[in-house]
Amino acid sequence: MTIKLHSRIAVAAVIAPLAVLATACGNGDDSPAKAADDSTTSSSATTTPAADDTTTTTDPTDTSDTPADPAGIDYVEGGTWHRADGTTVELPAKDYDGAVIWDGRLVVTKWDGEIYSDADVIAADGTVVDTFRTTAPVVVNDAGTTIAWIDPESGDVMTAWEGGQVQLGHVDLAAPGETIAYSAVAVIGGPNCYEVHDGCQVFVNSGVGQPQEFDSHGVNDNPIPSAIDFNDVTADGLVTYVDRVEDDGSCSALVDLTKNSTKPRWRTCDFEANLIAPDGQHVLALPAYYDGLGVSDLAIVDAQTMEETGRYGVEGGFSSNWAWSADGRLVLDSYDGAQWHLFAMTTDGATEEIADPVKGSEENSPYTMILH
Structure with a gap:
C-alpha cells in the first residue's frame, strides 16, 4: 500500500529480555474530547555498532558536578513536569510510564496495577482536565495536535484532537495472561482525523500477531509484510522496524516508503534501528541483544550509511529510558549503581548531564521521557 505522509511520532522503546521490540473510544467522562459530527469512520549477528575515531563515548563520572543548561528539553522526574521553557509543574502522581505533549498539555500514562494504563490530560497549571483508559502509553503526531x-x-x-475524536478501526484484545494484544506506536496526519478533513494513520504493534496500520479511509493492513514490530514512523515516509527476533538477537531495517517499495534502505543484525531523529538523518541504534533492566550503551548512526556518529555508554551501568527531544538531541537516563543521571546527546556524540543526580534503586528510574 502507499502511505500518505503527514506528521511524525517517535515510538517508545520497550525493554524485552532478548531484544528491544519497539511502545478504544472512552464515552462520557472517559473521553479525552467530544466526538465530532463528521461522517467519516472510520536477526543473526549480535554485536553492537563498533566505535571509530569519530565516536564520542561518555561516562557519567567524566561530567561536571554542575548540570548543563537544559533549555529546550522537557521531561518528567517523579511527580514533576520539567517544561522546555524551564518552568516546572507539579503532577498528581508519580511513576508514569509514558508522556507526550498534546496542544500544550501533558498526557501521561500510568500502569493500572493489572494489565492496562490510565491516561491523564494535564494542563499547564497542573490541573487534570481529562482521564481515560488505554492499553499502553498514548502516542502523538509531531505537531502535537493529535493523539x-x-x-x-x-x-x-482511537484518535483525538482539540474539539473532536474518531475511531479508525477495531482490534481483538483477547490475549493469554497479561499480554497486551495491541498497542498504538505511532500516529501521523491530522489534526482532524476525519478523511474529509486532514486524515490520519495509526500504526499498532501486537503481542499476539502482526503489526497493523489503520487509516481514515477505513483501510487496515501491514504496509511492511516482513515487519514484526514497528519502532518509528516519520512524516517523510521513513520507518524503522524489527523483522527477526531469535535467542541470539534481533535484526531490523530502515525503509523509505516514498520510494513505493518495501525494500529496505538498509538492514542489519548488528544493532536495532530504533527511533529516527527529528532531522530524519540519524537513527538511534540499540544493541541487537540484551538482557536485564536496560542497555549498556546507545549509539547514533547516519540514516543513509549506518556510520556511527556518536555513542553513550558506561561500564557497569545501564540506561532504561530514551527519546529524541524537540530540538534534536537524544535524552536518556543512566544508572551508575547508586544514582540516576539524565543526559542529552547531540547527533555528533556531544553529551551533557542536564539534571542533578537522583538516588534510587536500579529497578525504578525517576525519569519519564516525553516523546515528540
Missing part, C-alpha cells in the same frame, strides 16, 4: 490510543474496553483504535 492516538487503543481503548482497553472496546478494542477501538
